[in-house]
Amino acid sequence: MRTDFQLIDNAKGFPDLEQFRSSTSGAEVVFNGIVRTPNKGLEVLYLEFEAYEALFHNEMKRIAESLESQFQINTLILHHRIGRVLPGELAVVAVVYSAHRKDAFQACEMLMNELKSTVPIWKKEFNSDGSFWVSQTP
């Protein structure tokens, strides 16, 4: 399984998917996470993302091994922005290539669930009423 996990500080760092396509992957599932506004009735001005890079790579490796044990995956990609991201901009791109769509869909969903629950990335929302750290887990 090929993997590509990156923390990127600008939108140019998102993957060029053409280089990952191959005749052995009949399915390419892409999840694009976009900064949304409003949130809870307040206008979102921007998000600030912070990450613990060394642990990010170790956790992504662990998640990839878990996914590979459950699904047929040819390539697994996750690129996440750090720093300031404005509404309408991409915050994260997750991509799974598999021979078949079922594995690709399921693996991509599980990848995003794991990202939100265990991967050391933190998000602070700045809105029209102030700012707060978004807390999901633990």
Place this chain on the structure above:
Amino acid sequence: MIKEIHLFGLLKEQYGDTVCVEVPAFPCTIEKIVKNFRMSHSEVNDIPFLIAVNHFMANENDIVNENDHMALLPPVSGG
């Protein structure tokens, strides 16, 4: 003896990039270090966090040495 602990997110905003916690000796359990951290930073008790040692997730029963990299991880929120 002193253990330096790296902080992220909300904890980093409140206390800075690192904090120093007194420990009786090395090696020391994470549980003991965390207990001392909470005692010296009582307002942190409302914030849940996980622990990483040498860039891998750890638990409170694990042992830490003086030169190990230790970090406290408040609730994550990627995506």
